[in-house]
Amino acid sequence: MRIDQLLGYRRPCFSFEFFPPKSEQGIEDLMRTAKSLRVLRPGFVSVTYGAGGSNRATAIGVAKRIKAELDIEVMAHVTCVGSTRDELRAVFDEIAEASIENVLALRGDPPRGSEAFSATPGGFRYANELVEMLVDEFAFSIGGAAYPEKHPEAPSFESDLEAAARKVRSGAQFLITQLFFDNEAYFEFVERARAAGIGVPIVPGIMPITNFEQIARFTKMCGATIPARLLDELERRAGEPEAVAELGVAFCTLQCADLLQRGAPGIHFYTLNRSPATRAVVSALIAAADSPAFEAAWSALPVTH
Numbered sequence: 001m002r003i004d005q006l007l008g009y010r011r012p013c014f015s016f017e018f019f020p021p022k023s024e025q026g027i028e029d030l031m032r033t034a035k036s037l038r039v040l041r042p043g044f045v046s047v048t049y050g051a052g053g054s055n056r057a058t059a060i061g062v063a064k065r066i067k068a069e070l071d072i073e074v075m076a077h078v079t080c081v082g083s084t085r086d087e088l089r090a091v092f093d094e095i096a097e098a099s100i101e102n103v104l105a106l107r108g109d110p111p112r113g114s115e116a117f118s119a120t121p122g123g124f125r126y127a128n129e130l131v132e133m134l135v136d137e138f139a140f141s142i143g144g145a146a147y148p149e150k151h152p153e154a155p156s157f158e159s160d161l162e163a164a165a166r167k168v169r170s171g172a173q174f175l176i177t178q179l180f181f182d183n184e185a186y187f188e189f190v191e192r193a194r195a196a197g198i199g200v201p202i203v204p205g206i207m208p209i210t211n212f213e214q215i216a217r218f219t220k221m222c223g224a225t226i227p228a229r230l231l232d233e234l235e236r237r238a239g240e241p242e243a244v245a246e247l248g249v250a251f252c253t254l255q256c257a258d259l260l261q262r263g264a265p266g267i268h269f270y271t272l273n274r275s276p277a278t279r280a281v282v283s284a285l286i287a288a289a290d291s292p293a294f295e296a297a298w299s300a301l302p303v304t305h
Contacts, residue, residue, distance in 0.1 A: 001073050002141035003102045004173035006043050007201045013043035013266030018273050020058040036275045040282045044073035064098040074100050079108025084122035104143040105130045128166040135171035144172035148180045148189040152223040174200050176268050179207040180224050207270040208277035209248030212238050249277050253284045
């Protein structure tokens with residue numbers, strides 16, 4: 001199922017993101033995590049590249065296994081980092097041969113140790129160039145990234161929004177945002193995007209907080225901010241890991257409920273290859289849903305075993 005079609009009729013659409021582990025045991029653990037999340041009937045799952053485009057073979061291999069063994073729709077991440085156009089064509093051929101219909105086209109972060117992105121000779125400089133090749137040569141449903149609080153490298157909100165618009169003009173059919181904790185940042189971004197002519201679905205990317213030090217690192221890297229009241233409560237619990245996780249799940253549940261109530265097409269969860277927090281949040285959202293439309297849509301979904 002193509003994600004652009006899926007987002008057109010399935011509301012809300014829950015999806016989960018994984019990253020490629022570094023060991024065979026890690027891969028098997030990830031497959032168990034993905035299997036445990038099937039009960040939530042995700043619209044799709046995605047598999048990232050490693051930092052700087054590393055672990056490409058593992059990422060594609062994991063995506064193919066999830067598709068083949070668990071029969072869950074998959075979106076493969078592909079970046080421009082470290083690859084020529086011909087090398088990327090070979091990657092996309094492999095993805096297509098595995099009957100994976102969805103790709104998230106990304107420029108990618110600089111390789112570890114590099115301060116700035118540098119295009120590979122014979123490769124691409126920007127994500128929209130990758131999108132253009134996909135539109136011209138393949139038949140994937142294509143997604144792109146968006147940044148409610150601005151990409152860290154963007155000089156302004158206006159230039160960052162124009163980068164998103166270029167992806168859509170080039171053929172991206174949906175956008176998935178970087179993680180955020182302030183819903184107003186998402187809705188203000190959506191409003192600016194619509195005013196700029198971006199009409200595709202914009203799916204919020206959400207990460208349940210389970211570890212204080214970890215989320216502090218992530219937000220510093222991606223430019224996301226933690227609202228002052230939430231940060232204060234996290235700091236109060238910094239020495240109590242279980243209390244941090246409990247607060248994180250509770251906050252995430254409220255955050256997602258607000259997003260859905262105000263019109264977000266779904267939620268894309270950054271799972272960090274773990275299922276408990278995401279399962280708790282999505283299960284609570286399902287249990288609390290009292291909309292007849294939600295209930296009818298949920299009841300119509302196929303049950304997996």
